[in-house]
Amino acid sequence: MVKLSKKFRAASEAADLSKEYTIAEAVEVLAKLPKAKFDETIEISMKLGVDPRKGNEMVRGTVMLPHGSGKTVRVLAFTSDPEAAKAAGATEAGLEDMIAKVQGGWFDFDVAVATPDAMKEVRKIARVLGPKGLMPNPKAGTVSDDIAKAINEVMAGRVEYKVDKNASLGVGVGKRSFNNEQVAENLGALLEAVGKARPSVFKGRYIKSVYISATQTPGIKLAGSEFAKY
Numbered sequence: 001m002v003k004l005s006k007k008f009r010a011a012s013e014a015a016d017l018s019k020e021y022t023i024a025e026a027v028e029v030l031a032k033l034p035k036a037k038f039d040e041t042i043e044i045s046m047k048l049g050v051d052p053r054k055g056n057e058m059v060r061g062t063v064m065l066p067h068g069s070g071k072t073v074r075v076l077a078f079t080s081d082p083e084a085a086k087a088a089g090a091t092e093a094g095l096e097d098m099i100a101k102v103q104g105g106w107f108d109f110d111v112a113v114a115t116p117d118a119m120k121e122v123r124k125i126a127r128v129l130g131p132k133g134l135m136p137n138p139k140a141g142t143v144s145d146d147i148a149k150a151i152n153e154v155m156a157g158r159v160e161y162k163v164d165k166n167a168s169l170g171v172g173v174g175k176r177s178f179n180n181e182q183v184a185e186n187l188g189a190l191l192e193a194v195g196k197a198r199p200s201v202f203k204g205r206y207i208k209s210v211y212i213s214a215t216q217t218p219g220i221k222l223a224g225s226e227f228a229k230y
């Protein structure tokens with residue numbers, strides 16, 4: 001028999017985890033679950049019906065969360081004008097020097113952005129950045145002529161989502177310090193964005209399941225009616 005943790009037992013007593021909830025109900029239930037001693041991240045976990053092995057069924061994009069992610073984002077900008085990038089809020093900026101630093105094993109950043117002209121050099125470290133999900137990509141809005149705008153959007157709450165090889169998708173949509181309305185609106189924005197990213201060639205049930213959880217809580221399942229239109 002699997003031994004349940006003390007926190008899981010407490011969560012089970014605070015809410016019926018076997019039920020399905022509307023967005024508003026799920027957010028309310030989550031708020032009642034036992035909290036950790038730190039400001040936990042609230043994450044949405046989705047299971048899609050697509051086959052990621054097929055290029056035309058890949059689901060990837062970005063969404064601006066209305067209330068931000070609550071996370072302090074460290075941005076690395078690959079650009080020939082590091083002063084402008086740092087003025088826009090980049091933690092580190094440069095080109096050859098930053099590439100050499102990354103090649104040396106430095107990864108103290110959360111998002112990398114780049115100008116189109118810098119990408120020729122940045123591609124040299126694609127094998128290093130790619131596996132970590134840090135490679136700048138036009139589809140993710142992290143390759144832009146307007147590097148200041150790209151930096152500002154990332155820091156303001158633009159997050160990237162990408163389905164994995166198991167057709168699952170996980171995205172942080174806030175912190176437990178957020179109020180229920182903020183969490184619900186961020187969740188709604190993510191659902192809408194993923195829904196609009198449905199591949200045109202895909203036939204069948206697109207979003208199979210959606211759960212909301214915090215770092216140290218079990219998942220709370222959303223009712224299918226909340227995403228059936230997608």
